[in-house]
Amino acid sequence: MNKIGLYTKKVIEHFKNPHNMGRMKNPDGIGKVGNIICGDVMWLYIKVGKDKKGREIIKNIKFETFGCVAALATSSVITDLAKGKTIEEALKINRNDVVKSLGGLPPIKLHCSVLAADALTEAIYDYLSKNKREIPKELRETRQRIEKEKKEIEERYKEWIKIEEEMHKK
Amino acid sequence: MKKRIYLDYAATTPVDPKVKKAMLPYLSQKFGNTMSLHSFGQEARETLEESRKTVADLIKAKAKEIIFTSSATESNNLALKGIALANREKSRHIIISPIEHPCIMESAKFLETQGFEITRLKVDKYGLVDPGDVKKAINPIRKSSISNGARKNTILVSIMHANNEIGTIEPIEEIGKIIKESNIQHPESRIYFHTDAAQSFGKIPIDVNKMNIDLLSASSHKLYGPKGAACLFIREGVKITPILHGGGHEGGLRSSTVNVPAIVGFAEAARICEREMRREAEKLTKLRDKLIKGVLEKIDGSHLNGHPKKRLPNNANFWFEFVEGESMVIQLDLLGVASSTGSACSSAKLEPSHVLLAIGLKPQEAHGSLRLTLGRWTKESEIRYLLKVLPEVIKKLRKISPFKKHE
DSSP: OOEETTEEHHHHHHHHSOSSBSOOSSOSEEEEEEETTTTEEEEEEEEEEEOTTSOEEEEEEEEEEESOHHHHHHHHHHHHHHTTOBHHHHHHOOHHHHHHHTTOOOGGGHHHHHHHHHHHHHHHHHHHHHTTOOOOHHHHHHHHHHHHHHHHHHHHHHHHHHHHHHHHHO | OOOOEEOBTTTOOOOOHHHHHHHTHHHHTSOOOTTOSSHHHHHHHHHHHHHHHHHHHHTTOOGGGEEEESOHHHHHHHHHHHHHHHHTTTOOEEEEOTTOOHHHHHHHHHHHHTTOEEEEOOOOTTOOOOHHHHHHHOOTTOOOOSTTOOOOOEEEEEOOSBOTTTOBBOOHHHHHHHHHHHHHHOTTSOOEEEEEOTTTTTTSOOOTTTTTOSEEEEEGGGTTSOTTOEEEEEOTTOOOOOSSOSSOTGGGTSOSOOOHHHHHHHHHHHHHHHHHHHHHHHHHHHHHHHHHHHHHHHSTTEEEOSOSSSBOTTEEEEEETTOOHHHHHHHHHHTTEEOBOOOGGGSTTOOOOHHHHHTTOOHHHHTTEEEEEOOTTOOHHHHHHHHHHHHHHHHHHHHHOTTSOOO
């Protein structure tokens, strides 16, 4: 088995030595996803440049993450996947690419791969909207889903935290 | 060989070599079934009764007040459901704390679906139950509104002796006294007192008579005995309804062929604890306090969970700002240290520990929790190593976290 405990060797490698980790000064786009109450928060920064053909590419990318081993590893691997890609290519990176690049994730941790893909989407959206660019239809739809899920989680945990607080007061 | 340090003794313990030695003859030579009439069976039966006596001695109980089970979970299930079912026609109110082990929490929840009413007391920021709250919550004479005429007066109070996560030791003797007083005042409405002693049994003194305990659960694998053996103390005269029906083992309260080798191991483990408890508690308390002091001094934004003094000699539990527990546990594991966390990410339910939430931690704080539990073979050098690597682990994870303090 190519595993260390719960995780694949690849996950552990990224966890031990995360790639492109840290804060970026003056990023062109930031994607902030996750919720501290659930225990995973991912911030992804991108710097956009142009390649030789004049196409816009992700020239630099960095992340900061609070979360479990899977959250850190998916953050790290998505920066590898996105770096140097054109905006169009980067938008096509999805959760399956993330999971595949890590050699798999435990089923209970699959949501971390969604989080990483969402962070990239959000960062690109942030860049495009700041620069008053047209937002592709697909990206608009993905964003709607992300926003909806964000609200659901906030709603769900608001209720849950209230219950806990009330229990504590009793 | 890579350094491996085990600081998760509250999860389980290795079998003491002396325990293993005591068990071995009962695997292949003295293998008889305690219910058999022949000499093989009688030999096993005799050993079983000796073991019962040894385990009973550790908590000042009588041998006949001990029944053996397979796990503390089973003992706790039997205590709650056994008392509830045996008394359901007269009383249907049960009181527990909010920081009980899941096997109590879930058994209580199940009983709720069966027409019982559960009161979950609150605890303070250290995880302590206020005996005054027990006094207020017990109700020996309440009439019920439920249709079949059963009364909703209190039948059982179940409060753990020491918490498995934060190590806080509950005021069991005071609670026992309150229940005893109620029982004297209202002899027609007897309230039973159960305590889950899985974490305290063999580690700190227990006297079921002094503490007025009616039922007590304990498990072998937490005290250097094998897994698969545990016990339930049931005070003489207390009636419970069995859950496992069958051949009538353990006085008809727990049918199942008796696991003699594991029980022999349990008894030997209890014997060693009785002999070593004082010395071991002293040694571990010293190491624990050194660990707690070291962590709080060396790491900014670190907080102790549980009571500073009223805690198990072997338990330390912290929460660290801006870091997540599972990441800490795995990072420490890669450095050779075994630990545990109450973070949601490490649980099957993806929810943070109910114990940490009950003592007032916010979910994001509970995510940053780390439990380190020491044991018989913990060395000072291991604590020193932990104190060297843990600050580095926290520093590294904080560097990745977006919530670090920025200059």
